Amino acid sequence: xxxxxxxxxxxxxxxxxxxxxxxxxxxxxxxxxxxxxxxxxxxxxxxxxxxxxxxxxxxxxxxxxxxxxxxxxxxxxxxxxxxxxxxxxxxxxxxxxxx
Numbered sequence: 001x002x003x004x005x006x007x008x009x010x011x012x013x014x015x016x017x018x019x020x021x022x023x024x025x026x027x028x029x030x031x032x033x034x035x036x037x038x039x040x041x042x043x044x045x046x047x048x049x050x051x052x053x054x055x056x057x058x059x060x061x062x063x064x065x066x067x068x069x070x071x072x073x074x075x076x077x078x079x080x081x082x083x084x085x086x087x088x089x090x091x092x093x094x095x096x097x098x099x
Contacts (some may be wrong), residue, residue, distance in 0.1 A: 004096050005045050006036040006079070008055035017079070020089025021096075030097065049074055051096045056081040075099040 004021070006014040014036035021034050037045055039058050052074050054062055059078040066076045077099060083091045 001031045001033060001051045001063065003033045003048055004035075004051045004053065004093075004099065006034070006053045006055065007039050007042055007047040007058055007061075007077045008036065010038050012036075013057070014055050016094060017084065017087055017089060020087050022089070024090035024093045027090075028093075030093070031094075032095075032097070033099055046067055046072070046074070052076045053092070053096060056080045056084050 006018060008014040008027050018034050018036045019037070020040070024030075024072075025032050039061065042052075046069065049069075052065060052069060054065065054077070056079060060064070062076065069076055079092055079093070080095070082088075
């Protein structure tokens with residue numbers, strides 16, 4: 001089972017997107033664990049994450065997180081700002097699973 005973690009400034013704005021992604025996963029039959037966390041709390045989940053998606057508002061952390069976590073086997077990317085704004089859980093989930 002893939003474990004996807006979404007990061008934003010406080011962990012709140014991504015929580016709705018997590019709900020939408022879980023709905024899309026249930027529809028498609030994907031077995032994934034999806035959760036959101038504040039950037040300051042990611043250390044607690046780093047050893048339990050396969051895919052790390054950064055909210056657009058913390059996209060400036062991309063280079064740092066990619067350098068730190070991809071060598072550990074964690075795929076890192078930034079959520080598209082349009083998909084984020086539209087809360088397009090299906091599209092964000094597809095992108096995450098294709099990484």
